[in-house]
Amino acid sequence: MQPADRKTGSGFRASATVFCVILSFMLSSIPVSAGGKLDYTVTEVTPYTVYTTDRLNVRTGPSERWRVLLTLKDGTPIKVTGTVSEGWLQITTDGIPEGYVSGDYVSKTAPSGKPAEEMNETEKADKKKAEEEKAEKEKAEKEKAEKEQAEKEKAEKEQAEKEKAEKEKAEKEQAEKEKAEKEKAEKGKAEKEQAEKEQAEKEQAEKEQAEKEQAEKEQAEKEKAEKEKAEKEKAGAEKEMPAEPISAADHEHVYRESITREPTCSQVGEEILTCEICGATRTGIIPRKEHTPGSWEVVREATMTKEGLRFQNCSVCGRTLASAEIPAHTGRLILLITGLCAAGILICVLLIRRAGKTG
Ligand SMILES: [Zn+2]
Numbered sequence: 001m002q003p004a005d006r007k008t009g010s011g012f013r014a015s016a017t018v019f020c021v022i023l024s025f026m027l028s029s030i031p032v033s034a035g036g037k038l039d040y041t042v043t044e045v046t047p048y049t050v051y052t053t054d055r056l057n058v059r060t061g062p063s064e065r066w067r068v069l070l071t072l073k074d075g076t077p078i079k080v081t082g083t084v085s086e087g088w089l090q091i092t093t094d095g096i097p098e099g100y101v102s103g104d105y106v107s108k109t110a111p112s113g114k115p116a117e118e119m120n121e122t123e124k125a126d127k128k129k130a131e132e133e134k135a136e137k138e139k140a141e142k143e144k145a146e147k148e149q150a151e152k153e154k155a156e157k158e159q160a161e162k163e164k165a166e167k168e169k170a171e172k173e174q175a176e177k178e179k180a181e182k183e184k185a186e187k188g189k190a191e192k193e194q195a196e197k198e199q200a201e202k203e204q205a206e207k208e209q210a211e212k213e214q215a216e217k218e219q220a221e222k223e224k225a226e227k228e229k230a231e232k233e234k235a236g237a238e239k240e241m242p243a244e245p246i247s248a249a250d251h252e253h254v255y256r257e258s259i260t261r262e263p264t265c266s267q268v269g270e271e272i273l274t275c276e277i278c279g280a281t282r283t284g285i286i287p288r289k290e291h292t293p294g295s296w297e298v299v300r301e302a303t304m305t306k307e308g309l310r311f312q313n314c315s316v317c318g319r320t321l322a323s324a325e326i327p328a329h330t331g332r333l334i335l336l337i338t339g340l341c342a343a344g345i346l347i348c349v350l351l352i353r354r355a356g357k358t359g
């Protein structure tokens with residue numbers, strides 16, 4: 001303070017007030033912990049209103065060492081913004097953005113005759129602020145929960161799609177494997193049938209060869225016997241007109257058939273042919289009968305993805321005469337896939353609508 005200022009009276013008070021305001025601004029902008037001079041700590045509190053119970057000095061710091069900024073009248077409302085140790089309070093009041101008072105000369109109770117509305121308004125403001133903070137907090141939590149839910153649903157969807165793809169792949173591989181096994185089995189069967197057929201033909205040929213040789217042998221013996229008989233008769237006969245010997249060269253054999261074994265569909269038949277003129281015999285072969293086709297038998301049922309298989313066997317000998325594929329039920333598969341797609345689209349639409357409502 002300069003001595004010249006004291007002379008000016010009310011002008012001095014006004015300029016002192018302005019100076020104090022400027023000074024308090026400057027002080028409030030200095031950090032409390034900065035420098036060894038400001039050796040106190042302010043604990044901030046939610047602002048609340050108190051009333052002075054006596055004339056009270058507002059100082060620049062929290063002890064009587066600090067300079068007095070203003071002296072308040074008894075009953076003046078001031079707002080507490082923080083607490084300092086040893087009962088001092090950081091306050092703000094009309095014209096003083098930041099100052100310090102002793103907590104011994106204030107009261108939360110409004111003095112008599114003073115309307116308590118101010119306090120109520122402060123409390124109302126505090127309450128409103130608390131409610132707003134609470135609402136903001138709840139909103140943030142809700143948004144967070146919704147975000148987490150969305151992420152979870154997305155992860156589940158991706159997992160489901162992955163599992164589906166793997167399943168389809170496995171089914172496809174299974175189908176290919178079964179097809180390969182089927183082709184292998186059919187090939188093996190065909191080779192086996194071919195081998196059996198060749199074996200049967202070989203046996204048949206050998207049998208025919210043996211029968212032919214037997215027949216030729218019998219024929220030769222018979223002809224020899226007849227020849228000897230004829231010579232004997234010729235020698236024994238002294239008639240002038242000897243009977244003409246019957247030789248095979250003089251006529252065409254006229255055979256009479258005598259079946260010795262009936263033919264079936266799996267085996268040829270046999271017959272002995274005897275000439276009615278000369279009595280010569282030979283063995284004949286009766287061709288095999290046709291197979292009797294039985295009803296078709298399903299060996300493997302057709303499914304939605306795989307063809308079935310059926311066989312037709314001979315009803316007499318049981319030999320397989322024909323095989324055919326049964327077409328897969330692709331119509332049912334298409335119907336099923338279409339149904340699944342429709343359900344998927346419906347679910348997607350519902351999810352999008354729901355997301356639109358909540359968002
Ligand atoms: Zn003959």
Ligand SMILES: [Zn+2]
Nearest residue numbers: 265291314317
């Ligand atoms: Zn047969």
